[in-house]
Structure formats: C-alpha cells, structure tokens
Amino acid sequence: MDHGKTSLVRALTGINTDRWREEQDRGLTIDIGFARLPLIGQPPDSGLEIGVVDVPGHEDFVKNMLAGATGIDLLLLVIAADEGPMPQTREHLAIAQLLGVRTGVVALTKADRVEDDWLHLAEETVREELRRTMSSALSYPAFLLSFSLGVIVFVLVVVFPKFADMFSSIRDDLPATTLVLMATSEFLIEHWMIVILSIVIGIATLIWWAQTPAGRRGLDQWKMSVVGLKTIFIQVYLIQSLRVIGLSLGNGVSITDALASSREVVANRVFQEFLDEVERKVVEGSGFAMTFQETAFVPATVKQMITTGESTGNLPRILGRVADYYERELDKKLGAFARLIEPLMLIVMGGIVGLIVSSLILPIFQLSRAVG
Helix, strand or coil: CCCCHHHHHHHCCCCCCCCCCHHHCCCCCCCEEEEEEEEECCCCHHHHHHEEEEEEHHHHHHHHHHHHHHHCCCCCEEECCCCCCHHHHHHHHHHHHHCCCCCCEEEEEEEEHHHHHHHHHHHHHHHHHHHHHHHHHHHHHHHHHHHHHHHHHHHHHHHHHHHHHHHCHHHHHCCHHHHHHHHHHHHHHHHHHHHHHHHHHHHHHHHHHHHHHHHHHHHHHCCCCCCCCCHHHHHHHHHHHHCCCCHHHHCCCHHHHHHHHHHHHHHCCCHHHHHHHHHHHHCCCCCCCHHHCCCCCCCCHHHHHHCCCCCCHHHHHHHHHHHHHHHHHHHHHHHHHHHHHHHHHHHHHHHHHHHHHHHHHHHHHHHHHHHH
C-alpha cells in the first residue's frame, strides 16, 4: 500500500510524518502527520511557509483522513504509477469535493519503476478519474435546477389555485406578476395533458433527430460554433486527438494510422472531417501542419507549435505538450465554471422563488387593508 506519499513529503520537507513505530515497520500511514515547507525564495525568518498534513491513504483509516483534511486549501494527491488510482483515491477525491477543496496537484510516484507506455497509461487513467470527479461536481447544480423547477410547478399547480377565489375580488388591483402567475397556473391546470404530451413529444423528437446523420452533424456543428461553449469543446477535441497522435508517433506508428486512431477517439463529425482533411494533405505531401494552419477554429498557439514541431522533427513531443497545456487550461475553466454555477443558480432560483412568494404575499396585504 506504499504509494510513496510519506517519502515525497520527507523529500520536500525533510520531516518523516510517520511518527509511530508501527507505521514505519508496516510502511503504512495510520494517523495524521504534520510537516512544514518553507516557501522558496523567502528569507528563513519571514515566517511564510506551507503547513503539510499527511493523511492516511488506506481505506480502513478514512476517519483519520477526514480529520486531517478538514480546513486544507490545496490537495496533493499522490498516486503510485505502478498501481494507478485505487478505491481510496476516489474516496479522497469525493471527500475533498465535499469539503470544498477546489485546488489540487497530482503527483505520480514510482515513475522509474514502470515503462514509458505504462506511465502514459497511468497518466491517462488519472486524467479520466479527475474528469469523472468534475462531472460529478456538476451533478449538484443539475439536481438543484430540477428540484427548483419541481417546487415552482408545485406552487403553480397546488398553491396558487387555493388563492384564486380570494384574489378575484381585487383582480384589477393585483400586481402584474400575480396576474401572469395566475394565468400560468390556470393554463397548467386546464391543459396539463397537452403540456405533458408536448414535452414528451418534443424530447422524443429531439432524441430521434440527434440520432440521424443530419442531426448528429448539426449537433456537432452547434458544439463547434455556439458562443461560450465552442472553446471548451474545441479544447476537448484537441486534447483527445493530439495526445493520441503524439503517443502513437512516439511509439513508431505511422502518421496515417495515428490519425485514424485519433478519429475513433473524437466524438464529433465536424472535427473528424477536419482530421480526414489533415490525413489527405499528409498523403498528398503537403505536411501535417498545413490543415491546422488553414482551419479557423484551431487556436493560433496550436498552429505555431505544430508548425515548429514538424519543421524541427520533434512533432510527437510537441503534440504531447500542447495536449497537456490545453488540458490544464480546460481544468481551470471547468473548475471556475463549477465554482460559479452553484451560487449563480442559488441566486437565480432564490429570485424566482422570491418573486412567486411576493406575488402571493402582496395581494394578501392588499386584502387585509381592504378588510380593515
């Protein structure tokens, strides 16, 4: 179970955080340990340093891990390259997510004990785990949206009708928002079957259209052109394709076979057509970078790096570096989006609920004044 976590902390700080004899004999962290890491470039007496909390990695000591992880600002996730992510790795990521830790660093230890191909596989496995964690982090906003919509429909269908007769006597004096919500409530109650059928038919039609060749291409084209999302999708496709091509070329695979493999990884017809054009230009002898230079959606940095890599004969390493760079940028964007979407949705949903409540309360106040 030794992932090299404690050895890494000792190499960074000079402190062995495994204090107990049992921990040292078993090579297994049982209790939390502490170390201090002075900031590089700061004078020794500045007092600026990083407090390191070494928590147990074994799944039997998750309670100790939770006690040590509370209040941390940055997660250093240590994974052994010869074993890859373990069940406790996923537990620690989930705990860090629950504790609100949004910043982290992944360290792959024991890289010298595995072949390069195995190391690349371990890196891809870790990236997939982090992507899965990011997807799960977005599940809460989705649940919040669904729950809020359910509450709104409940208020309109169940609560508002109970006040309809009461408000009828002052209908001319009702606020505009109350009139709109009352009309919406009446429509949903009187035509609920039409509303449900329309929603079901609309969703079914959209699913059917998305499965047709024209629909799939149209949806893929939309992903590549919609403002605000196209940059994210393009970066995802570049990361997927360039990493596969770079790894394939680095292991002696021909460039046409590498492009064919990358097409199977990218789930977008428009980007696949772009890779087809790259392969056609390569077969014609125009070079790998030509199509990248001529394509508008390819970032200027990618064009320059690929052109430089091809001219210097160092294309596999350049492609890997470009993929790594854009993956870091994508992680930052998705992390910022996840941090922004939750409070933003709370504000929006709170505003909608407040509007509905005020549309009920204000007429009641008007009735009470009229009675008085």
